[in-house]
Amino acid sequence: MKIFQTLSELSALAGQEVTVSDWITITQEQVNQFAQATGDHQWIHVDVEKAKTGPFGGPIAHGFLTLSLLPKFFESSMTVVETRMGVNYGLNKVRFMAPVPVGSRLRARMKLLKSEPIDNGGAQMTWEVAVEREGSAKPVCVAESLARHYP
Structure with a gap:
């Protein structure tokens, strides 16, 4: 966990990789709960037996489930x-570059692309977030995420 005292301390790192999150494991229960919450019950996510015969050899997480983990990755890696x-x-752009099989361990690398001052002494930060799957050479998701922070 990286700890910064002020927004300006963090903003000074623009252009650099700032942090890497903890690993998290994707479970079938998470996938099922995400399907329930979003109404996306496609069989490649929720039908374990049918998914075993599908293109990925088992169920995979929804791309948007992976994307929805960005706040958790940030929370586990810095304050x-x-x-x-x-x-x-x-978000400026998002790409889902590889599947996330259930049981995968994911983490995120966060690079601060830029930090711009906004009202009330705040900062708008643009982050490049690369979500990695343990054992995979390429990221499963790359997103450019915008966040506003206020002191």
Whole structure:
């Protein structure tokens, strides 16, 4: 866990990889709960037996489930002490580059692309987030994520 005292301390790292998150394991229960919450019950995610005969040899996580883990990756890897809140502002681009089989372990590498001042002394940060699957040479997801933080 990296700890920064202020937004300006973190902002000074623009252009650098700032942190790498902890590993998390993707479970079938998570996949099923995500399907229930979103209404996406495609068999490659939730029908374990049928998925074994499918193109991935077993069930895979939804791409948007992987994307929805970005806040967890950030939370497990860094904190800014003198910040009262942060909000997701959006995404510039997202690519799902490889499947995430159930049982996979994922982590994220976060590179701060830029930090720009916003109202109330805050900062809008643009991050390149590469989600890695343990044992895989290429990322499963790469996203450019925007967040606004306020002191």
